[in-house]
Amino acid sequence: MEAAAIRAVRRSSVVDGVIDEIKRLLRSREMAAGARLPGERDLARRLGVSRPSVREALQTLGRMGVLDTRHGSGSQIAASGSNVLRTPLEFLLALDRPSIADLHETRELLEVHLAGRAARHRTAADLQAMAGPLAELKAGMARRAGFIDPDARFHRALAAAAHHRLLERIMTCLHDQIVLLMDSVKPDVYDHRASYLIHEKIYRAIERRQPGRARRRMTEHHDMMTDELRKARLIR
Numbered sequence: 629m630e631a632a633a634i635r636a637v638r639r640s641s642v643v644d645g646v647i648d649e650i651k652r653l654l655r656s657r658e659m660a661a662g663a664r665l666p667g668e669r670d671l672a673r674r675l676g677v678s679r680p681s682v683r684e685a686l687q688t689l690g691r692m693g694v695l696d697t698r699h700g701s702g703s704q705i706a707a708s709g710s711n712v713l714r715t716p717l718e719f720l721l722a723l724d725r726p727s728i729a730d731l732h733e734t735r736e737l738l739e740v741h742l743a744g745r746a747a748r749h750r751t752a753a754d755l756q757a758m759a760g761p762l763a764e765l766k767a768g769m770a771r772r773a774g775f776i777d778p779d780a781r782f783h784r785a786l787a788a789a790a791h792h793r794l795l796e797r798i799m800t801c802l803h804d805q806i807v808l809l810m811d812s813v814k815p816d817v818y819d820h821r822a823s824y825l826i827h828e829k830i831y832r833a834i835e836r837r838q839p840g841r842a843r844r845r846m847t848e849h850h851d852m853m854t855d856e857l858r859k860a861r862l863i864r
Contacts, residue, residue, distance in 0.1 A: 633658060634666075634674040642677050646685035649675060650694070654705070664704040665695070691715065709793075710800060717801040729863040731802075731809055736850040738799055739783065743830060743846035744839040745790035754789035755835055758782055762831055769824040776810050782827060789834065813856050826852060 635649060653659035665671060668686070672679045686703050689695040693711030697703040706712070726734075746754070764778035780803065787799040826849045833842035857863045 634671070642681040643685045643688065646675055646677060646682060647689060650685075650689060659705060661705055661709075662707045664702060667702060709797060713797055713801045718804075721805060727863075728809060728812065728857065731805055732850070732853065732857060732863065735802065735806055735809070736847075738795060738802075739786070739850070740843050740846045742787050742790040742792070742795060742799070743834065743842040745792055746786050747834045747837050747839040747842040749791040750789040750834050750837075754785065755831075757785040758789065758831055758834070761785065762827055765824045765827055769820045775820060775823065776807060779810060779823070779827070780807050786830070786834070812862055813853075813860050819852070819856070822852060 634653065650659070665686075666674065668679050668682050672682045675682065686695060686697065690697045690703070693709070693714060694706055695703045696706050761778035761782035765775060765782065768775045768778065783806070784800065784803065787796045790796065826845065830842060830845045830849060833845050854863070
């Protein structure tokens with residue numbers, strides 16, 4: 629791949645200008661995911677800015693998840709955008725403090741659609757990724773423990789099986805909040821058997837490539853979660 633045609637920065641905020649130029653290179657595909665950036669000195673010369681400005685911009689992009697920077701080996705564009713939304717979304721949730729009801733509704737809107745897509749687009753590997761956590765849920769049903777981690781992994785595997793990268797990224801960013809939501813349901817109102825059985829029904833619908841049934845089963849799952857959140861007096 630030819631070296632990217634990096635342009636000199638002409639912005640009142642030099643750091644913002646450097647970030648905008650990296651963004652332009654990605655949008656124009658002159659620079660791809662995983663590409664290594666020139667060294668700080670070379671990058672500063674080509675951008676027409678100081679090395680401290682370049683360093684600050686690269687540090688900002690690193691915190692955003694756009695760059696992977698390792699001491700002694702320079703910076704490169706992240707291999708994927710999987711972590712780009714995480715930090716901004718975490719701050720959004722910390723500042724806006726959405727209610728449990730709002731978070732639950734957001735999850736339902738996304739997952740019902742994802743379940744239908746997964747039934748259409750899943751691969752054998754996707755089914756295998758879902759089957760492992762499902763087996764753990766079945767084992768946890770008997771001992772009434774150890775449900776949260778395999779439950780969360782099942783839903784992450786389902787999101788990946790939908791093969792809709794943007795929605796998968798959003799679900800990944802919501803993951804920690806979803807785990808907290810699941811953990812907030814008191815053990816005395818959590819029906820482990822019913823939870824396992826609805827996950828199995830979702831899995832079977834996806835396995836049999838039945839989008840309508842997968843969406844209905846996922847809706848049933850969220851209806852059950854709504855009831856349990858109400859029993860725990862976390863929503864009205």
